[in-house]
Amino acid sequence: MKRMLFVVSLLLVGMTGLLELSAMAQARDTLITAVAAGPVSMNPQAATEDANYSVVNNIFDALLQRDCTGNLEPSLATSWEKVDLVTWRFYLRKGVKFHNGNDFTWEDVKFTFERLKNHEVSEFSWMGGMTKSVQMADGDPWVVDIEINQPVSYYIQNVPQIWIMDKESTEARSIGDVGRHPIGTGPYQFVEWMKGSYVSMTANEDYWGAPPPIRNIVQKTITEASTRVAALLTGEVDLIKNVPLEQYDGLTKNSSVTMVMRPGRRAMFLGLRNSPGFPTSDVRVRQAIEMAINVPELIERILYGHGTSASQVADPPTVGYNPDIKRLPYDPEKAKQLLAEAGYADGFTIKLSAPNDRYASGVEVCEAIASYLAKVGITVNLDLMPKAIFWPQRQIHNLEASFLGWFDGAYSFGRTYTANFHTVNAEKSYGGSNGCEMSYPLVDSLMDEAQGITDPQLFSQWIQLANKLFIENVGVVPLYHSDQIYGLNKGSNLAFDTRPDTWLVYKEIRFK
16 A cells, blocks of 8 residues: 555656646756766666766665765765675664655665676676675674675775665566666655656655755756757756867856866776787787877867876776876877787778767767877777667677776776676676676786785785786776866856766755
């Protein structure tokens, strides 16, 4: 009966639809934002991309959360500790309720972490594969021990991305219904989702934390950049994410908007297959590719200066970032020499695969890379596709070369490497995003050994060494870190701080 009443109430609220959005905007208790890409599902385990995170983090809570600077904080767990090399203990928050009225219990934690292993509903199977068991500690239902299969230094850092689901209602509903109607414990309660158009949420009156400053949220999906900007300028929306790079300078001079920018954590890079028989299996060829690309010029010409050259995939806040790593200099003549030494004086052809709807100016960047490589004799066939097609292609591990971006939500190059560059090992959930099926056994070994190191300083030094070895072998070609740019309508009078993870966390935004 409780669940039926909850569903009915959602339907009654949802029937208002778009007709009420303009009326809601008139009230100061409603925030309207616009993003370039909306969520693909309301199942919090269904997608590991920012577009989903920016919605589900408002509806669900994890055991832990991160503040605006990236530090771990309590959430559904009030505290936590490491019991031994493979066991983490969480002390659960009492008195929390899901949006349907169900009590939050330790069984919801167990159910959620076990559900991660189900490939049919979860893209977090790599996290599920690490988890051996979830049990009460000494029979106390408010203390939970999560045991993992082997030491993993960054396991706790992944916990803020594992949003806790209601066991009872999730098991009672179809996969499709779970993916359309989320039930969490978060600061905002789901109201309605029109896929590709908007998501609306309202404040959770029974939230365990501080009440959200803004009662109603409408997050619109406006894929066309100029339309998104127009909505900001007219006051149709209060805030936009993904400001077009080419319009930044002009918008800074517009008296009706405020631009907010911060250096981004996301590194863009080229992945290269190193399987025997491929030209890029020769390190000299990989070096030549890196030296053929004029990254500073690319940033200035294509990104309008909104980026910084990357020497590695890890950024400075990430454990394993190595300040001693330097990128190879731009030197097309040396690149030609290296290609000749490797037996490719006449060049070769390679297919570069990339999403065409994911990264700012991503298509133009890929075209520029093809142009740079053509000058040293490498013919690039661009294979650009929507991200909905590209992501599954990456999981098949059959790409020759790929253009991708990555920042590590766990702040650990150990996780970055294991997910993206480790030799593919489905049993251990290693290399799940290694689209080019690259393999560097020595670096794999160093990374695997690092998991048993308990001293933080030694661990950091160890994976810095592994990172340096990986980059010196040109495991990937680092390109640049792209800036995060947001636009705020001045008339909305918003207090807004950017986050290193790029998520929109609406409980952190308020009207002044």
